[in-house]
Amino acid sequence: MTTQSNITPQEDIAFFDEISAVFREHPGAARRYAITKLSIEAEMGIDLNEQHGVSRVEGKRIITEFVDRNPVEPKLRCAREDFFGNCIEWREDFPK
Secondary structure (H helix, E strand, O other), X not given: OOOHHHOOOHHHHHHHHHHHHHHHHOHXXXXXXXXXXXXXXXXXXXXXXXXXXXEEEEOOEEEEEEEEOOOOOOEEEEEEEOOOOOEEEEEXXXXX
């Protein structure tokens, strides 16, 4: 039985044909990048306009967590450095 999720729209096929051509032209880049469909993220309800993925390596696994793009908590920044470049005064910057 074929389900709707197994059917690839013609637009996607054309997109991947063009991406494949670009990777053939740039084989070095093809070994450093991958293109993926975001179906799992959509099923999880992740809104990529509001969140972004942060990945880390644990052993032989890559773990990706999605965090808000505009966190409410303040961010620290260095307001003053000493002669050696060490921060000696920190300030909080609040998101606008």
